[in-house]
Amino acid sequence: MPARAKSILMWVVVIFLVYAVVTNPDRAADVVRSVWDFLWAAIQGFGEFFRNLAGE
Structure with missing residues (x-):
């Protein structure tokens, strides 16, 4: 997996986790x-x- 795609995927996961905890x-x-x-x-x-x- 390219480094850029891995970075984007990691940010999407982090944002989703923060959203889940807040909501x-x-x-x-x-x-x-x-x-x-x-x-x-x-x-x-x-x-x-x-x-x-x-x-x-």
């Missing part, structure tokens, strides 16, 4: 909380996998 902060917070919960569950799953792999 509906409660929903934006719910989305961030859901993403965080998903990432935390994935990290815990990897930890459990490696613990089981190690034989504990």
Whole structure:
């Protein structure tokens, strides 16, 4: 992807995120909380996998 297109895409994403937070902060917070919960569950799953792999 050309650098100029990547820069434009990044600005569009940033502007959209700011718009989403300003227009509906409660929903934006719910989305961030859901993403965080998903990432935390994935990290815990990897930890459990490696613990089981190690034989504990």
